[in-house]
Amino acid sequence: MKSRIALSFSLAALWMQGALAQATESAVGEQVYKAVCMACHDSGVAHAPKFGDAKDWAPLIAEGQSVLTGHAWVGVRAMPARGGSTELSLNDFAKAVAYMARNAGGDWKDPDPVTMKKIIREADKRLVKTIKEQQSMQRELHKQAR
Ligand code: HEC
Numbered sequence: 001m002k003s004r005i006a007l008s009f010s011l012a013a014l015w016m017q018g019a020l021a022q023a024t025e026s027a028v029g030e031q032v033y034k035a036v037c038m039a040c041h042d043s044g045v046a047h048a049p050k051f052g053d054a055k056d057w058a059p060l061i062a063e064g065q066s067v068l069t070g071h072a073w074v075g076v077r078a079m080p081a082r083g084g085s086t087e088l089s090l091n092d093f094a095k096a097v098a099y100m101a102r103n104a105g106g107d108w109k110d111p112d113p114v115t116m117k118k119i120i121r122e123a124d125k126r127l128v129k130t131i132k133e134q135q136s137m138q139r140e141l142h143k144q145a146r
Contacts, residue, residue, distance in 0.1 A: 026110055029099030032092050036083045041100065046078040049104075057104030065108050065115060069097045070122025074130060094119055 033041075033051075044050035049057055060068050073093050075081035082088045083096075094116065098108040111119060 026095070026099065028092055029095035029097075029110060032088065032096035033099050036085045036088060037096055037100065048079065049100075051100060052103050054105040057101060057106065061101050061104070061106040061108075065098070065101070065111065066118035066122045068101075069094045069111070069119045070124075071126050072097060073119075073123050074126040090119065090123065091116065 038051070040046065040048040041051045044053070044056070049060055063071075072079060073082060073090055082093060091111075094111045098106075098110050101108040
């Protein structure tokens, strides 16, 4: 597992690359994957869908780009929010998901502004659901504290 400092450096390098050259867009997905996601998705630890495994990815790809990306960014079971990297923007995260999907039989492109809006809506809906679940847990806790 990479150290936090090494990760920050890779992310800073990524950011610079994005700022300098829009044309290398799809390289960003690959680099985010290598810097952040590969640690779990290369080996498929804790049932993470394995990189390049069309069988693992078929049902995920079927969910559609905006739903899958939005939900994964918020976090799904053992999948940590933002892949566990608090510095990672939704935009770069989305490129990494598209890169992973492309390498497992999908034809997903780096999201254009319209797709990004849909991804934001899906992530927001999922966050509201998570917040409500947590508020309900908190009410339960407060009842016990009385
Ligand atoms: C700490 C390990 C870990 C890291 C790092 C990680 N993932 Fe995951 N990921 C998982 C696990 C485990 C699952 C399976 C979750 C489940 O279905 O229970 C998963 C599932 C997913 C899914 C499918 C979500 C769904 O709705 O079923 C996507 C998409 C995904 N990860 C993308 C990424 C991207 C992109 C990154 C890097 C930015 C990343 N992951 C980094 C562990 C990780």
